[in-house]
Amino acid sequence: MDAGFGEAMIALLPNLRRYALSLTRRGDQADDLVQQTVERAIANAASFDRAQRLEPWLFRIMRNAFIDQTRRQRREGTKIDIHEIPEALPTDPGPGLEARLMLQSVEAAMAELPPDQREILHLVCVEEMSYAETARILDIPMGTVMSRLSRARLALSERLGIR
C-alpha cells in the first residue's frame, strides 16, 4: 500500500462511517465495522484495481464485514430508536432549525423502511454511488437496483408527505 492509496482511503473515512452507521445503526458497532473494513482494505490493498473507483470497493468490503458481524450477533436486537443514536442525527449547528427538523424527519422516515430499502437509499442518494456501482456493492442485478430503489423512494416520499 502506498501513501496515495492511504490518503485516498483517509479521505473516504467519513463516507465509511456514514455507511457503517446506516448498516449497524449503532455508534459502537459502526466504529468496529469501520476499523475492520480499514484493516481488511489495508491487508488487501494489492488486489485493488487502480482503474476502479476506491469508494465502491471499500463499501463492498464493509458490507461483507457487516454480514460476517451479523452472523455472530445473537440477542442484540436491531430495533434501535433513531433518537437513541446521537451520531445518527445531524448535530452540527450549521443548518437552521427548520432544515434540521427536516433532516430529522428524513432520518426517522428512513429508520421505518425495511433494511434493504434503507441501504440502497443510502448508497445512491447519500453516498452518490451510481446504479452500476450499487449493483456491484450489493451483488445484485442492475434491474433489481432500479426496482428496489424506486420502491424505496416512493415509500420514503409517502412517509414524508411528498406528493
Place this chain on the structure above:
Amino acid sequence: MTPGAYSGQDRDKDGAMQIDDETLMALADGELDPARADEIRRAVAGDPDLQARLHRFEETRRLLGGLRKDATGEDPLAAMIRAAAAAPHPVQEAPRPANLNRRPWLAAAASAAVVALGLGWWQWTDAPAPGIGAAELAALESLSSGQVQPLEDGGELAMIASFRASDGRLCREYETARDEVLRIVLACREGDGWQERFAATAQQGGADYRPASGEGSIDAALVAIGAADPLTPEEEAVMLRE
C-alpha cells in the same frame, strides 16, 4: 448496464409516451444518457402527472443528500492508515486475534471457555445426525437468519446465516445456548432432513475464551462445503420454500 440502456418506455395505441417510475427516477438521478434525458424531459414538460411523479424522485434525492454531512476534524483511524502506508514492506495482515471478525460473538460469549472443539465432520450417512432435535429441525426449515427462538428444553436457538454449498444444497449455521453451553452448528439439507456438518461447543464461565480455529473451525467447515457469501434474506426465503 450503461446509462440509457434502460428503456422503460412504451407507447400506447394513441401514440402517447408511457414512462415508468424507474425511468423518471433514472432521470432524477442523472443516470440517463443526454439524448434520452432530453426526450424524457420534453415529455415531462407537457404532462403535470409526470411532473408530479418526477418531483417525488427529485425531492427524495435532494433530502437524502442533506444527510451527507461534512466531517469535522481528522478521523482517529487516519494515523493508523498512514502508518500502514509508510511501512517499508508490503503490509501483511497484522498479527491479530484469530477471531477478529468474530468480535460481536466474542462479546456475546464473553468469558466463555471453549472446552471442546469439535470436532470434525459427521460422516455422510442416512442415519439421523446426533444432536439435531425436533425444535432445531423446525428452526432449520423455517427460521430466518438473525432470529432467535426458544427450544423445548429451555435453551435458545439463534439462526446465524444460510449458505449455498457448491453442490447447490442449502446449509445453515446456527447457535444454541443451553445451561451455559454454546453450541455452534453447521447443518446441510439432505433429502428430506438435515445433516450436521460441523459442531463445536463452548462452555461459558471459564476465565479465557479460545476461538475455534484451524482444522476444526466453522470457517474451515464453510470452505469445505464450498459456501460463498451468506445468502441474502430474499435468497434464503426462496431456498427455504424449495
